Amino acid sequence: MLKKLIDGQTCASCRICCEYDDSDVWDAPGFTQDEWDRAKIADRFTWCKKGDLYYLDMEKDRDGLYHCPCLSESGCILGDKKPFRCALWPLYVVRNGEGLYFAVSDVCPQVFSMDDEKILSGIESVANIIRETVKKDPSLIEDFQANYRILANINEVG
Ligand code: SF4
Ligand code: SF4
Known part of the structure; x- marks a missing residue:
């Protein structure tokens, strides 16, 4: 979804967003029912359901990291069937006061490290899809966290 912003070669040597430690494993993506059905991985990995979301089990390795089992040497095996939260990463739609940002x-x-203008121009073409997706499933809207930077109201992009 964010192909205009993210360079795959940089990601290949980073992989931070598909690996977690104790401080951020809570942020591992949950799959909505639609996303879970589309991914077709229920027989491939162990998982659990918390509330309305499906989560893949992740074992902690010797370095104290949890790795998403969908991460392969060549990237995410789910391709365009990855969950919305992963497709939107490192962006979020967050509630801030009365609005969505x-x-x-x-x-x-x-x-x-990019300035706001560059990030927003990179998502102009998909802003409407994002708006429609969170409108259809408001559970995809996140709470604001201290390590996020607000970019713009979602209705003012695209
Ligand atoms: S998208 Fe993920 S892998 Fe790519 S640079 Fe950002 S944190 Fe690293
Ligand atoms: S589903 Fe794919 S993109 Fe999402 S955390 Fe797992 S490997 Fe990364």
Whole structure:
């Protein structure tokens, strides 16, 4: 979804967003029912359901990291069937006061270092899809976190 912003070669040597430690494993993506059905991975990995979302089990390795089992040497095996939260990463749609805003996480060194204008121009063409997706499923809207930077109201992009 964010192909205009993210350079795959930079990601190949980073991979931060598909690996977690104890401080951010809570942020591992949950799959909505539609996303889970589309991904067709229920027979391939162990998983659990919390509330309305499906989560893949992740074992902690010797370095204290949890790796998403969908991460392969060549990237995410789900391709365009990855969940919305992954497709939108490192951006989020967050509630802030009465409005909904695009925000960027400081965990992604590649995109967080760009100025707001560059990030927003990179999502202009998909802003409407994002708006429609969160309208259809408001559970995809996140709470604002201290390490996010607010970019713009979602209705003012695209
Ligand atoms: S954190 Fe950013 S740079 Fe690193 S792999 Fe994820 S999208 Fe790529
Ligand atoms: S589903 Fe794919 S993009 Fe999402 S965390 Fe797992 S490997 Fe990364």
